[in-house]
Amino acid sequence: MSDIKIQSIAIIGKQNNPLYIKNFSVFHPDLKYHYIAHTSCDVIDERVGAAGPEAADTYLGLLYAMEDLDVYGYVTNTRVKFVVVLSVTNPVKNTVMKNLFKKIHNVYINQVCNPFYNLDGKKSIVSKRFVAAIDAIGITPSDDDVSP
Amino acid sequence: MSVLQTASSAITPFFTSLSSGDEVPGSTSILGGGGNSVSFKPAHVNESCLEFLIMEMVDLMYRTTVDSENDKEAVYYKLEMLGYQVGQSLVERFTRDRPRFVDTLDVVKFICKDLWTIIFKKQIDNLKTNHRGVYVLQDNSFRWFLRMSTESGGEAAAKKAVPYLWFPCGLIRGALANLGVISVVIAETNSLPQCSFQIKIAKS
Numbered sequence: 001m002s003d004i005k006i007q008s009i010a011i012i013g014k015q016n017n018p019l020y021i022k023n024f025s026v027f028h029p030d031l032k033y034h035y036i037a038h039t040s041c042d043v044i045d046e047r048v049g050a051a052g053p054e055a056a057d058t059y060l061g062l063l064y065a066m067e068d069l070d071v072y073g074y075v076t077n078t079r080v081k082f083v084v085v086l087s088v089t090n091p092v093k094n095t096v097m098k099n100l101f102k103k104i105h106n107v108y109i110n111q112v113c114n115p116f117y118n119l120d121g122k123k124s125i126v127s128k129r130f131v132a133a134i135d136a137i138g139i140t141p142s143d144d145d146v147s148p
Numbered sequence: 149m150s151v152l153q154t155a156s157s158a159i160t161p162f163f164t165s166l167s168s169g170d171e172v173p174g175s176t177s178i179l180g181g182g183g184n185s186v187s188f189k190p191a192h193v194n195e196s197c198l199e200f201l202i203m204e205m206v207d208l209m210y211r212t213t214v215d216s217e218n219d220k221e222a223v224y225y226k227l228e229m230l231g232y233q234v235g236q237s238l239v240e241r242f243t244r245d246r247p248r249f250v251d252t253l254d255v256v257k258f259i260c261k262d263l264w265t266i267i268f269k270k271q272i273d274n275l276k277t278n279h280r281g282v283y284v285l286q287d288n289s290f291r292w293f294l295r296m297s298t299e300s301g302g303e304a305a306a307k308k309a310v311p312y313l314w315f316p317c318g319l320i321r322g323a324l325a326n327l328g329v330i331s332v333v334i335a336e337t338n339s340l341p342q343c344s345f346q347i348k349i350a351k352s
Contacts, residue, residue, distance in 0.1 A: 014328070048248075057247065077243035078326045105244055113237040119326065 004092055006100075006138045007069060010037035010083040011108060017122045019080070020130070024138045025087070033085060036071060039064075040083040044073050059098050074101040080108065100137070107133040202292055205230070206311050224314050231318020236326040238319070242266060243327070252349060255327045256283050263323055268292075281349040285320075286342070292316075293341035306337045313343060320345055 007025040010033065012018055021037055023030045043063045060073040063083075070092070074082040082104050086092065111117055111130045125131075209223045242262065249255050260272035264287075274286035292312060298305040313335035321333045330350040337343040 075248070076240075077246055077248060078240055079328055102244075109241050109244065112240040115233065119233070119236050 004096065005087050006084060007087050008033040008036070008083075008085040009104065009134055009138050010040070010085075011104070011125070012037060012041055012081040012083065013122070014079045015122065016041045018124060020125045020134065022131075022134055022138060036066075036069070036085055037083050040071055040073055041081065043071075044075060044081050044083075047073070048075060059094070059101060061094065061097075072097050072101075074105070076105060076108075082108075103137050104134070107137065199292065199295070202312070202315065205315065210311075223311065227311065227314040228318035228321070231315040231320075232322035232325070233318075235319040235322025235324075237322075238263065238266070239323040239326045249327060252281075252329055253277070255324065255329055256285075256347065258327075259320060259323055260285055263319075267319070281351060283347040283349070284344055285347065286344040289341045290337075290343045293337070293343065296340055302339065305340055309337055309340055309343075310335070313337065313345075317345065320347065324349075 007028070008021065008023050010018065010021040018034070018037060021030070021034055023033050040063055044060060047060050047063070058075055058077070060075060063071045063073040065071070068087050070086045070088055072084045072086065074084075076082075082101055084097070084100060084104075107130060110133075111125060111127060112119060114127065117125070117127065206223075206227065209226050213222045213226070243258070246258075249258065256275070256277075260275050264270065264272050268287075268291040270287075270289075270291070272285045273288045274284075276284040276286070293309060296305070296309055296312075298308060317333040317335045321331055324331045324333075324347070332348045332350075334346045334348075335343060336346070
């Protein structure tokens, strides 16, 4: 189990509007991760379009890699995109990333089930519980399995 | 608006535990708030509670709508929007581990099979389409109608039951919307407990 360091978690809505972008790193400014999330939208749209009519997985894997950062993507059936930026030295296993995205998805699902959250509005997510949960995932990504 | 929100927040946890557990007579439950608890045992909820809630919800809307001009419209709007939001949340939760949908027909089939099983423990009995964006879903024994009857019975009973279909209309519309399909859903019933939902999908 490689020790992954999450630099940023971004959640992008259906209309490619940013729902939540969190920067965990100390090296790069927030803006950089906004740019990364923005370019990831295009890469994801490309990948999803290329997969075409055959039913593909929700996990998209490594979208692209920059100097010291790897960008991983995941699309839900409701067309919400999760983007995680890592800085790694060793290659990361798919299972680890899938677990991570599953956890993020669970947190997102709990947020959507909140009746005070308007899914169709384009505003970012400001709920304290959501923010705290994402922070917990970003700071200590554990390797244990996620239960449904 | 707060009544609506508490009602819809009460409904979503019911469904999540109903999907894994059945009627447990006489026992109350911890409303398993969608996995927030530390132990992941599914909490069981008495199904009668859900049925009573659904019944009372319609009555509540009628009681609290004071604007006498557009009474019927307001009640319809409130119930349908309530269903819309619950439908969105349900779909978000239950399409998590599923492979991506291929086309609109796939989405409608998901609603007929998986979503209907989750909510009503059975599938839609009949699905018809004209392949031009109109689908008709027919349920021959709608679960929420099974215990409804009136003295006169027949047509009059069916007419009285229509408001109870507005919430499921919203459910279907919300589910479709969250999966990327904009639609209009109309429900009708000729005789209890049979009912049908007509989905008109917007041309894209």
